[in-house]
Amino acid sequence: MHVDVFRGRCFARHMSQAAVAYAAPEDVESVPVNNTLYGRRKRRGSNGLAVRQGSALSDLDRRVEALKNTVLVEESMMDVPPYTEQQLLSIYEDLLAVPKPEEEQAPTPAPTPHADASEVSVNVEELDRIALEKVSGRLLFETDFPSTSEVVAPSSIVDRLLSQLQYFMDNTERSTFPIKKYVRPSDWPSLVRTAVRDGDIQAGERALFLADQFGVAIPEEAMNEVLNFYARAGDVHKVESLMHQLIKGDPTESQRHIHIKAHLASTPPQTMPEAALSLLHAYESRALPAPMRTYTRCITALLSLPSAAARAHAWDLFAHMRYAAHPQPDALLYALMIRACPPDEPQRALDLWAEMTLDARLEPTRGAYNAAIRALARSGEEAYVREAFRLAREMMDGWRDARGVPRFEPDERTFCALLEGAKRLGDLARVRWILAEMVKEREGREGVVIGEEVMMHVFHAYAAYRPPFKRTDTRIVEGEREGEPSGAEERGEEEAAQQHEPGPVVASEGKTLSHVPPQSHGETVREAAFLFSRITEPRDGAPRNPFAAVALTTRLLNSYLSVHFAHAPLADARALWRTLFAAHGVQKSARTYVEALECCAGGRQRKREKGEAAAFAREIWREWRGVEARWRQGEEGTGVHPRMVERMHAAMIRVITSAGALDDALLHLAAFVHLYPPHALREPPPPSPLRSTRTALDAPRPLVRLAGVTEVGDDGVPPLLTFADVELLHHRLVAAGDREGIAYVKWVCKAYEGALRERRERVMRAGRGGEAA
Missing domain, CATH: 1.20.58 (Methane Monooxygenase Hydroxylase; Chain G, domain 1)
Structure with a gap:
């Protein structure tokens, strides 16, 4: 009973305080602090019923009025926006700001430690010059260096400093000469950088050896300047000699990278870099793995070779790196491997893309997007080509800041990748649309260039295009009904409608291309010829020619010829084949x-x-x-x-x-067999030790492989002929009843087939580490 009374009093007190909170500002003072106690005191001294009714009604009215005022205030506050559009934009600019891709950021030279605040804005070359002038002044004015009459006057500040240092080395005790007082540790990199920048690498070497003789710890930056100079030139002997003389202990990551880079630079062109790869694995066996950029450089060198074995080894090295050195590749290496995916394996490119963006959560770069789009578009399958276009839309629309500015602008590689997919599907309408977009982008901003590769893809699309109208498929129907247009009249109306199609696809001076793709073989050839004329027109004084940057190369002329081979009469294609290359001076x-x-x-x-x-x-x-x-x-x-x-x-x-000359065809086949006999296929080239699959610990080759011995193509197979190449000849010989010719064709095919089988078996035995028979 007492508990219920206590709860009722507390509830009344809270209700009274809530009423005060919701009361209007002018009514706050008239409301008692404690309405419940005030009402009880009033009722005790007067008529309880009358006072109680009046007090309850007045209290309820005040509460209702307070709630009404509160609702009105809240409604009025909802009509006023809390932030203006400019304030919201300034807030979201920071939230949605996207940094520039690493590939577009220019490296900012860091100031040297001895530079004061006024020298921070000066470039590295100027800072090095200031530092060397200070060192020269300290040596000249604070020591007894002889005059220029006693020492040959040096030709540069580096020679002067080295002459001064050499003089003190020869005439002063090393233990007493305070070298660090005059040449600080941060001055040695400036001295070496200036020597290398001036092309005097011998002076840079002298500076390193003088520092070593004075007992100064040579900064790694200074040493790497000289090593990198010789590494770029491919002088492996000089790099290894300097590392042996100057490096105390194990080389650092940068020095290991320079060492391997020197071996890569010394490798002859079109040759497997076996020495560099062996050195890479030798560092791994010493528990000193090279940095990831070294693996990226080696993989790039392998992928640049026109060899199936080199490409397979690049994939093996990528898998081996993740097992033995760096489990998580960076975005640059992912982009490189996605671009290296063969056209018949687009799913591998998708897997790498998902692994990079979803599993590793790496932000893709424009190069990674371009690589993925190209890898999917090269497959030629409609599903993957659509995925390539979806990635292109994601690249341009999915990374925008608060003002709608995209982070990744499409460049020439992006458009070339999209053209690659459209041409493989024979989608000429989409190819023409992409070309028109490139023209608009070129007119709108700098950076988008319509080059030779773009037009090569465009002409290939015209060659692969199959026009809907074929004159050979039409037939004249006799006895047509009156009032119905004939087939020729319908075609004339269609051509007239096409001629009046509004709007150009490619802006040009006096000529346009309609939005409707060409409807016949003749229109296809004429449209390609018009584009080629725009490429070859005089460049001097041509106002805003979008094709002014297209270079006339062999593959561009080949792609233009392919349009005539596919759509023009053979006589016209033959005439163009005779004159095209000579007219433009191309081989x-x-x-x-x-x-x-x-x-x-x-x-x-x-x-x-x-x-x-x-x-x-x-x-x-x-x-x-x-x-x-x-x-x-x-x-x-x-x-x-x-x-x-x-x-x-x-x-x-x-x-x-x-042509019906079966005997001449057999003679040609016999001449081919004489030039390239089947037995020449049996002996494969000696395998590289890097491609051996024999299991061995600390072997100078990858431990993990993505391609087996039988999955790697053999580029050294001499020319051969299969049954598909001579199938037409075989059918004609069967029809003619020429048994001797049939037997000879069968023998040729079986001989090449058997030689290929024996070659494959020897390659497998050699890959397993055995000896070829």
Whole structure:
């Protein structure tokens, strides 16, 4: 009972205080501090019922009024925004600010320790000069250095300082001469940097040896300047000699990087850097792994080689690094490996991208985005190409600051990657849209350049395009109904509508491209010719030509020729093939002959232009024989490899077979077998010890491999022919009943097949560490 009374009094007191809190400002003073006690005292001295009713009603009115006023105040406060737009923008500018990518940030030279506040804004070269002038003044005015008549006058401040130091070395006791008083430890890097900057590397070496003779601890920065100079030149002997004489103890990470870099620079071109890789693994065996940038440089060197074994070893080194040295790669190395993914393995690129962004939570750079977009677009599969375009949208729209400025602007590599995917799908409409966007970006800001690679992809897209209208598929229907337009009239109306299509795709002077892609083979050729004319028009005085930076190279002309091979009559393509390269002073490449001869051997021209194809093929073959002869003699710079030789001979056999000359086709096949006999395939090249799969501890090769012996391509296989290359000849011989010819073709195919099988077995035995039979 007493507990309930106490709770009731507390509840009344809290309600009274709440009423005071919600009361209006003018009514606050009239409300008693304790309404409950005040009401009880009043009721004790007067008529209880009347006073109680009046007091309760007045108290309730005040509370209701206070609540109404509170609601009105809150509603009025909701109408007033707490921050202005400018205030909100200033707040979110800091929250959404994105730093510049590392690849775009220019390195800021750090001031030397002896520089005061006024020298901080001066560059490193000026700081070094000031430091050396101070050292020279201290040595000249505080010591008894002889005059220039006694010592030959030096030609630079570095020579003067070295002459002074050498004089004190020869005429003063080392223990008594206070070298640190005149040349501080922070002055030695300035001395060496100035010598290296002036190209006097011998003076830099003298400075290092003088510091060592004076007993001064040589700063690592100064030593690395000289080592890096010799490393860039590939002078391994000099680098190792200086490291042996000057380094006390184990080399640091930077010095190990310089040591391996010297071996990489000394490796001949197109050669496996075995010495650098062996040194890399030797440091690992001493528990001194090289820094991650060293692995990145080695992997880059391997990927730059045109060899399947080198590319496979790059992937093995990447896996080995994560096992033996650095488990977590950085964004630069991720971008390098994503870019190295082969076109037939886009899922590997996606896995690396997810591992970098989701698992490692590394912020992608523009280079990483470009690498991922290119790796997915090169696959040619529609699903992966769509994913490439999605990544491009994410790159441009997903990293914006408060003002909407994107962090990653698309560059030429971004557009080239997107063009790569669109052309492989034959999506000419999207290719034209990308080209138009590049023209707009070029006009809007600097940095987007339409170069030779861009136009190469554009012409490849025109070559892969399949127009919807084919004149050979149309037929004239007799007895058409009156009032219905004929097929020719409908085509005329369509062409008229296309001519009046508003809006250009590529801005030009007096000429435009319609938004509708070309509808026939002729329109495709004319549109490609118009773009090529814009590239080759005179550059002097051309107002705002978006194609002024396109260089006329061999692969650009080859891509333009491919448009005519795919869409133009063979006679027109032959005339252009004769004059195009000579008119622009560009040399033909091996691919020029291969694509031209394959055009004669197949395609839509072979049924209706057999005579023209045979004549064109003979013309191509006369020029090709000289190129192939130089390649067989080992001449460099021909650009020929065994697979191109196979394609040329297979195409020529098809052309001869299509002309009906089966005996000539058999003679050509016999000539090929004589030049490249099957038994030449049996002996593989000696394997590199780095590619051995024999298990051994502390072996100078990767412990983890991503590619097996049978998964690595063999680039040294001589030219050969398979049944698919001579299938047409075999069918014609069967139709003609030529048993001897059929037997010979069968023997050739089986001989090459057996030689390849034996070569593969020897490669596997050599990879396991055994001896080839």
